[in-house]
Amino acid sequence: MYMKPGVGVKDIIVSDKLCKGCYLCIWACPWDVFEISKERNWRGVKKPVAVRLDQCRRCRLCEFYCPDFAIQVIIDEEEEKMLKEVEEKYEKPWLPRVEERDRIVKEGVWWLED
Numbered sequence: 001m002y003m004k005p006g007v008g009v010k011d012i013i014v015s016d017k018l019c020k021g022c023y024l025c026i027w028a029c030p031w032d033v034f035e036i037s038k039e040r041n042w043r044g045v046k047k048p049v050a051v052r053l054d055q056c057r058r059c060r061l062c063e064f065y066c067p068d069f070a071i072q073v074i075i076d077e078e079e080e081k082m083l084k085e086v087e088e089k090y091e092k093p094w095l096p097r098v099e100e101r102d103r104i105v106k107e108g109v110w111w112l113e114d
């Protein structure tokens with residue numbers, strides 16, 4: 001799904017307590033949203049700051065790559081509502097099939113056993 005830049009992103013929060021300043025999130029972001037803060041926080045870390053929030057596509061790669069769960073992309077309520085609707089409409093109907101697939105995979109490994 002194409003995501004328009006900046007739409008539906010409310011904020012990107014980086015935790016003072018958890019961020020260690022490895023900048024993997026900056027490396028991972030395909031849309032150049034972050035810059036390194038000029039100031040050090042109370043832990044001596046120059047945190048990444050989402051200075052170009054309008055470029056964010058909410059792909060969440062920054063969250064995914066952060067080894068310390070220190071970063072969180074906050075999406076706005078409208079966006080959240082839309083995602084829930086998409087989940088209801090397109091993902092829920094697939095659930096029984098996913099469960100069935102898991103069952104078949106589980107039972108189907110007989111040929112791997114001796």
Ligand code: SF4
Nearest residue numbers: 019020022023025066
């Ligand atoms: S990847 Fe996580 S720990 Fe590393 S700079 Fe980004 S927020 Fe901080």
Ligand code: SF4
Nearest residue numbers: 029056057059060062
């Ligand atoms: S959600 Fe994607 S585009 Fe937005 S800041 Fe994170 S990595 Fe960059």
